[in-house]
Amino acid sequence: MFQLVETSRLMRTYVDQRAREHGTTRAQWGVLARLRRQEGLNQAALAEQMDLQPISLARLLDRLQGQNLIERRENPADRRAYLLYLTPAGRRLVDDLDDVRGAIAQELLGEVGDEAVLSALETLGAIRERIRPPRGEDRPQPPLAADRMA
Template identity: 40%
Template sequence: MSETLGFLLNDTARLFRRAFNARTKGSGVTALQWRLMIYLRRHEGIRQGPLAELIEVEPITLSRMVDRLAEAGLMERRADPTDRRAWLLYLTPHAQQLLNSIAPTTDALVAEATEGLSAAEIDQLTRLVERVRGNLSRRICPKQVGKQEIA
């Protein structure tokens, strides 16, 4: 029996997370925390609410994750100069170093996952999965946070 596309994508993502977590166990960073830091690197200075929407977790879940990353010296909250009730999120230099040090591990994981595929096949697979993601993510997102686009 052939698997459905949704099952294959979900199972592949699960296996990626498992492999990532096994390879980065010593770093103290989980796959979900890595994902959060990658999104934050792309959108530094974002508020917690829009970031929770981007990574699709509940705001309270994100708040706990940010607390843990802040305690580990990987993220910091700064007061929003336009709204004193809000906080803006930034990666610390230590987080930037950690992301850079783990990048070869993620590159090796992708290489292992795409073993036997040609460069053209990898490019095509990437483009097709991006299209599927785009089709599924057609929802209203905050248009701007400060001067940065969020889409």
């Protein structure tokens, strides 16, 4: 288990470094990529999809808007909520980052066969679904030491 956690940490750090080379962060990159796939989301839906706290996402969105990479548009169906869209600059950046994503995949997985990568992704997806709580519920708490001994 430790190997999985350590590998995840190292990969996040590596991707963070590569993102910084392009004037962004891994978290901002994730938001831009998600919006490219689903423009017009509101902040609450985006936060839920990305497993982020709404306040953390709001700060990311403020930075992205300040960099002219996204825009918030009024939602005609709900005046209290905004819909999120990429600006042309945001679309160019996330499109350019596709090449970086491909390079990272080649650097880290180049010698690993496609079947092994697909198997690992399926396994990680299954683990993620076991950990992720049903919508609207809190994360499950790990058992207490006394419970594990019983």
